[in-house]
Amino acid sequence: MPRTDTGSRVIAAPLEQVYDALIDRAALTEWLPPEGMTGRFExxxxxxxGSYRLVLTYRDATGAAGKSTADSDVVEARYVDIVPGERVVQAIDFVSDDDSFAGTMTMTWEVTAVDGGTRVDITAEDVPDGISAEDHAAGLASSLANLAAYLEW
Incomplete structure (x- = not known):
């Protein structure tokens, strides 16, 4: 069944800096991987x-359940829409032999100036069945916390 997951956070940084961190390769490598993972763009x-291929690797593969290999998730993504200073929309496919991760997930990152900084809202539509709602919520929250730590004054 298709599912939509969301996350949001106010980042104590100017909108321009937050938006730039959504489309900058070096910035994304630093903050996007959820806790316990590292990332590299191929x-x-x-x-x-445009598109990207991102390899996320678990630091400790002991309890990992990688989607692509025992210790990694490989993501093929296409940029569907980019509106500078407003939003980034991506169509994301997981590279996996497991059918429960099949299908294209659409992720929309929106930024809005608010008192105290920038609100970042993430909407993930058509989340594959193989990704538990609990794990996905934790991953989204982790990435947002990483973004805050990367940018906040």
């Missing part, structure tokens, strides 16, 4: 119609 082209 390619990166941040423009509408």
């Amino acid at each position: 390619r990166f082209d941040p423009r509408p119609g």
